Amino acid sequence: MSSTSTPIDDLLRGSLDHCVKCTICETQCPVSNVTPLFPGPKYAGPQAERYRVGDEPSVEWSVDYCSGCGICSQACPQGVKIAEINAQARHKLKRQNGIPLRDRIITRPTWLGRAGTPVAPLANFTLGFKPLRALGEKTLGVHRNGPAPKFAGRRFSKWARGRSGPVSGRRIVYFHGCGTEYYEPWEGQKVVEILEHNGFRVEVPKQDCCGLPLQSSGLFDDARKVVLRLARALAPHVREDPETIIVGNATSCTLMLKREAREILGLEDDLDLKLVSERTYDICELLLLLHDRGELKTDFKPVSERVAYHAPCQQQGHYIGKPALELLALIPGLEVTEMNARCCGIAGTYGLKAEKYDIAMAVGAELFGQVRDSGASTVACDSETCRWQITHGTGLGSVHPIDFLHRAYGL
Amino acid sequence: MRGELHYDAVVIGAGTAGLVAGARLAESGAHVCVLAKGIGSTHLAPGTIDVLGYAPDRVASPREALSELVAARPDHPYALIGLDTVDHALAWFESCVGAGPLAGYRYVGRFEHNHLLPTAVGALRPSTLVPETMVAGDASAPEPVCVVGSRALRDFHPALCAANLTRAGIAARAVEVDIDVSRADENALGLARRFDDPAWRAGFAARLALKLQADERVGLPAMLGARDPGGAWSDLEHRLGRRVFEIPTLPPSVPGMRLYEILRSALRRAGGRLILGAEVVDAERSGSRVSAVLARTGGHDTRYAAPSFVLAAGGFASGAIELDSRWITHERVLGLPLRGVPAPEQPRFLGDYLAEQPMSRVGVAVDGDLRAEGADNVLVAGAALGGAVPWRELSGEGIALASGFRVAELAGAGAAATTGAAA
Ligand SMILES: Cc1cc2nc3c(=O)[nH]c(=O)nc-3n(C[C@H](O)[C@H](O)[C@H](O)COP(=O)(O)OP(=O)(O)OC[C@H]3O[C@@H](n4cnc5c(N)ncnc54)[C@H](O)[C@@H]3O)c2cc1C
Ligand code: SF4
Ligand code: SF4
Ligand code: SF4
Numbered sequence: 001m002s003s004t005s006t007p008i009d010d011l012l013r014g015s016l017d018h019c020v021k022c023t024i025c026e027t028q029c030p031v032s033n034v035t036p037l038f039p040g041p042k043y044a045g046p047q048a049e050r051y052r053v054g055d056e057p058s059v060e061w062s063v064d065y066c067s068g069c070g071i072c073s074q075a076c077p078q079g080v081k082i083a084e085i086n087a088q089a090r091h092k093l094k095r096q097n098g099i100p101l102r103d104r105i106i107t108r109p110t111w112l113g114r115a116g117t118p119v120a121p122l123a124n125f126t127l128g129f130k131p132l133r134a135l136g137e138k139t140l141g142v143h144r145n146g147p148a149p150k151f152a153g154r155r156f157s158k159w160a161r162g163r164s165g166p167v168s169g170r171r172i173v174y175f176h177g178c179g180t181e182y183y184e185p186w187e188g189q190k191v192v193e194i195l196e197h198n199g200f201r202v203e204v205p206k207q208d209c210c211g212l213p214l215q216s217s218g219l220f221d222d223a224r225k226v227v228l229r230l231a232r233a234l235a236p237h238v239r240e241d242p243e244t245i246i247v248g249n250a251t252s253c254t255l256m257l258k259r260e261a262r263e264i265l266g267l268e269d270d271l272d273l274k275l276v277s278e279r280t281y282d283i284c285e286l287l288l289l290l291h292d293r294g295e296l297k298t299d300f301k302p303v304s305e306r307v308a309y310h311a312p313c314q315q316q317g318h319y320i321g322k323p324a325l326e327l328l329a330l331i332p333g334l335e336v337t338e339m340n341a342r343c344c345g346i347a348g349t350y351g352l353k354a355e356k357y358d359i360a361m362a363v364g365a366e367l368f369g370q371v372r373d374s375g376a377s378t379v380a381c382d383s384e385t386c387r388w389q390i391t392h393g394t395g396l397g398s399v400h401p402i403d404f405l406h407r408a409y410g411l
Numbered sequence: 412m413r414g415e416l417h418y419d420a421v422v423i424g425a426g427t428a429g430l431v432a433g434a435r436l437a438e439s440g441a442h443v444c445v446l447a448k449g450i451g452s453t454h455l456a457p458g459t460i461d462v463l464g465y466a467p468d469r470v471a472s473p474r475e476a477l478s479e480l481v482a483a484r485p486d487h488p489y490a491l492i493g494l495d496t497v498d499h500a501l502a503w504f505e506s507c508v509g510a511g512p513l514a515g516y517r518y519v520g521r522f523e524h525n526h527l528l529p530t531a532v533g534a535l536r537p538s539t540l541v542p543e544t545m546v547a548g549d550a551s552a553p554e555p556v557c558v559v560g561s562r563a564l565r566d567f568h569p570a571l572c573a574a575n576l577t578r579a580g581i582a583a584r585a586v587e588v589d590i591d592v593s594r595a596d597e598n599a600l601g602l603a604r605r606f607d608d609p610a611w612r613a614g615f616a617a618r619l620a621l622k623l624q625a626d627e628r629v630g631l632p633a634m635l636g637a638r639d640p641g642g643a644w645s646d647l648e649h650r651l652g653r654r655v656f657e658i659p660t661l662p663p664s665v666p667g668m669r670l671y672e673i674l675r676s677a678l679r680r681a682g683g684r685l686i687l688g689a690e691v692v693d694a695e696r697s698g699s700r701v702s703a704v705l706a707r708t709g710g711h712d713t714r715y716a717a718p719s720f721v722l723a724a725g726g727f728a729s730g731a732i733e734l735d736s737r738w739i740t741h742e743r744v745l746g747l748p749l750r751g752v753p754a755p756e757q758p759r760f761l762g763d764y765l766a767e768q769p770m771s772r773v774g775v776a777v778d779g780d781l782r783a784e785g786a787d788n789v790l791v792a793g794a795a796l797g798g799a800v801p802w803r804e805l806s807g808e809g810i811a812l813a814s815g816f817r818v819a820e821l822a823g824a825g826a827a828a829t830t831g832a833a834a
Contacts, residue, residue, distance in 0.1 A: 018730075024454045027600050027663045036594035043596075074688035077449035077729055245412045258710030277710040281414075292416045319708045321444070321686035338679070 012085050016046035018078040025072035025082055030343040031065060034362040038065035041072035045082035052089055057096060063089045067347035068216045069313035087264045094218035143357035147392035156185035160204040169201035173237045177250030178209050179384035190406040191249050191283055197409055198297055207233050212256040216348050220265055227261045228270060235272035238279045246276060249283045249400055251382040252314035283402055288323035300408035302333035308376035310339040310367060312383040324382060324401035331408040337374040341367035346389035368393040414713040418444045420822050421704060422721040423691050423744055426451025427808055428793025429723035430674035431815030437681030439823045444715060445683060446706050448690040451725060457659030458666025460540035460812055464805025473539050474522045488796045488810045491781055492817045498522050500816035501540055511673040515641025517543040529630060529658050531567055533575025537805060542666055544635060544644040547628050547654035555582035557627040559619060563590035563597050566661045567632040586622045599660045603637040612643060616650035633657035633666050640669060694745045700788045719788045719822040723815060726794035732773060742775055747783045750776035751797040771800050781818055790818040
């Protein structure tokens with residue numbers, strides 16, 4: 001246990017002095033807007049932070065109810081890093097109070113994935129089996145109805161290794177994340193095929209989790225190890241050639257690499273991570289940049305379908321707007337409605353936790369209502385956990401926006 | 412690979428001025444991106460379009476008073492914007508509300524007339540274009556006022572409001588209605604969400620009706636609906652059988668949030684982009700033009716290139732203009748020259764807090780076409796403009812709306828001229 005403050009702590013803490021108590025963040029917080037258990041970003045963040053001194057017991061517990069969605073930081077006109085301050089406070093709380101076994105397990109998608117993949121039918125049965133889920137809720141605190149993904153039973157990396165892509169073309173490094181590796185390998189295949197269609201030669205380095213689930217549950221030491229391991233794995237692939245970038249479809253994971261690991265975990269000085277952070281792009285961000293340069297193929301065939309698009313909070317944290325909307329607009333016949341609600345509620349693993357499930361569903365209610373009102377048959381959303389939650393809340397199928405591009409390309 | 416995007420125009424700031432400029436540019440067919448560090452003053456201000464309230468006496472007709480003001484003060488933002496533009500901007504805004512996401516919610520007013528509406532402390536505030544939900548609060552209405560509060564909203568004191576209204580010659584009294592809240596710090600937004608619910612509203616109306624006297628109109632803190640304010644307000648009037656009006660509250664301002672939604676969806680409808688959280692941290696110049704701005708996007712910055720830019724980043728309040736510890740003023744976004752800065756030997760601040768402070772007229776130096784000095788393709792709108800004292804004049808929102816509207820006309824014309832020259 002160390003209580004030494006790093007420069008990044010000071011930067012985050014320093015930002016709280018910019019708070020003018022304007023309440024703008026309070027109007028935006030999806031959690032405090034549905035539950036009195038959380039007093040909101042202004043109180044839990046810049047206000048309570050003043051009373052969190054060194055390793056002294058925290059005077060404020062409610063910060064555990066902050067989902068870490070980051071919406072407050074996006075809205076604050078004074079640049080206060082509210083969500084980041086909350087993440088640090090959550091870490092401290094966990095350090096002082098101990099970490100539930102539940103958090104140690106569900107924050108390890110790699111362990112879960114490795115354990116579940118070979119026995120996917122059994123694991124999926126277990127996850128779908130109500131009595132066992134009820135037991136899991138009692139013993140572990142994972143809510144019985146929480147949207148658990150299904151193991152695909154095969155791994156993306158295996159598919160990637162087993163094929164031969166084009167031998168020439170611009171090099172690009174693909175960071176697929178755990179969701180693609182264990183649960184939705186087909187998303188990764190689509191990413192690769194879209195990139196190849198646009199003249200890239202895709203490299204898939206051996207890689208592991210980015211550590212985000214650990215970080216968002218306050219398990220910072222483990223998160224640091226995990227994200228640095230990933231940075232060591234990715235950095236050599238981009239170091240030599242300044243033109244080579246890393247692209248990912250798991251938007252929360254790319255955000256972790258771009259910004260969160262450095263800001264929240266205090267890893268500003270790690271050179272590998274810095275390099276990876278500068279070179280990482282979200283897949284839709286990249287495709288829109290290509291389109292702007294006139295380098296994106298637009299040989300899209302019509303797709304006649306009505307889609308609701310939800311930009312997940314983590315995607316909004318990239319501060320790049322909603323590139324998916326502009327890409328989807330290129331597809332003839334596709335009718336896209338932009339959802340206005342900010343958060344689906346899940347926030348990674350937040351909505352899986354028994355004590356937070358109802359809050360997450362209440363947060364998501366607005367989005368679920370908008371989706372239903374839109375008359376869409378499918379929901380497009382950039383984050384896998386959000387897609388699972390949206391499907392859980394609406395009963396509609398949900399896909400990454402690139403699914404539509406893949407279909408329209410006829411790949 | 413480089414993070415770079417091209418637009419016809421890039422607007423910096425998502426307050427009233429930036430959103431209006433962005434929406435108007437997008438409506439004219441331009442490919443527009445609005446970059447903002449965060450949300451602007453909309454969520455804090457009352458959501459009314461105050462064109463001119465004091466000059467320095469209370470203004471009855473903003474149009475008349477403005478003609479005199481611009482003649483006397485050629486450097487005032489309104490003089491640069493032009494009165495016809497103010498008129499057009501007000502008309503555009505009304506139509507924008509009608510086409511907006513809040514069905515049945517309207518703004519009411521004319522350039523020739525100021526409403527005189529109660530504030531939360533019962534002072535009377537002149538305002539030009541206001542939500543219909545506030546109009547019945549006008550000082551000229553004959554009915555006595557019943558100011559309604561609740562312990563649930565601790566920032567609103569009906570007795571104080573009523574006492575001051577009475578002092579101003581308007582018969583008023585206060586009542587409190589119980590509202591069951593689960594949190595001690597409930598604000599107007601939390602309560603507004605309840606008013607969206609018809610069943611909850613019916614219960615509230617029934618409890619309130621018992622406390623009202625025959626001929627009274629009802630003043631409530633501005634919390635009558637976040638999503639369906641038009642419906643909530645008219646339903647309440649109907650249920651109570653009398654006129655009901657909203658009184659702006661301390662922040663967060665529910666009518667201000669509605670204003671934001673109206674402008675944001677106008678921008679969206681017209682195809683403009685809005686990127687929240689994207690702080691502009693640097694600019695690239697070529698000669699006297701800005702060729703691109705850099706926005707912080709995490710990991711790598713993104714470069715936004717355009718033939719024209721609108722700076723609508725606000726003033727001292729939003730942090731776009733600062734006075735540093737060495738008493739030097741800066742425009743922090745693009746580093747543009749300022750005007751109105753008191754000379755070193757002159758006083759910057761006066762002892763009386765509410766007096767007109769010499770620093771308050773500081774703003775980005777512009778020419779007669781709102782073009783920034785030293786940056787030919789940067790137009791300036793809103794609180795970034797100097798020469799006005801919005802909180803004394805009660806002109807902040809009017810200047811933001813009209814200048815946002817005007818720079819869109821000018822930037823559109825500028826972009827067309829550039830394209831024409833290139834062709
Ligand atoms: C509490 C309060 C009450 C008020 N009451 C009234 C009233 O009753 N009547 C009235 O007329 N006026 C009132 N005003 C003033 C009025 O609201 C403002 O004058 C007006 O809204 C200014 O609008 P704006 O768009 O120019 O700037 P703002 O609303 O300040 O918006 C500035 C925008 O620029 C963004 N920005 C700043 N720096 C950067 C950067 N580096 N990069 C990207 N974006 C940046 C901000 O995030 C924000 O989106 C009030 C203001 C406040 C704060
Ligand atoms: S939005 Fe920012 S400045 Fe305003 S209260 Fe929240 S943290 Fe403070
Ligand atoms: S991160 Fe999200 S949940 Fe947490 S305080 Fe901010 S807005 Fe609320
Ligand atoms: S955030 Fe991504 S890479 Fe990280 S744990 Fe999730 S799925 Fe894995």
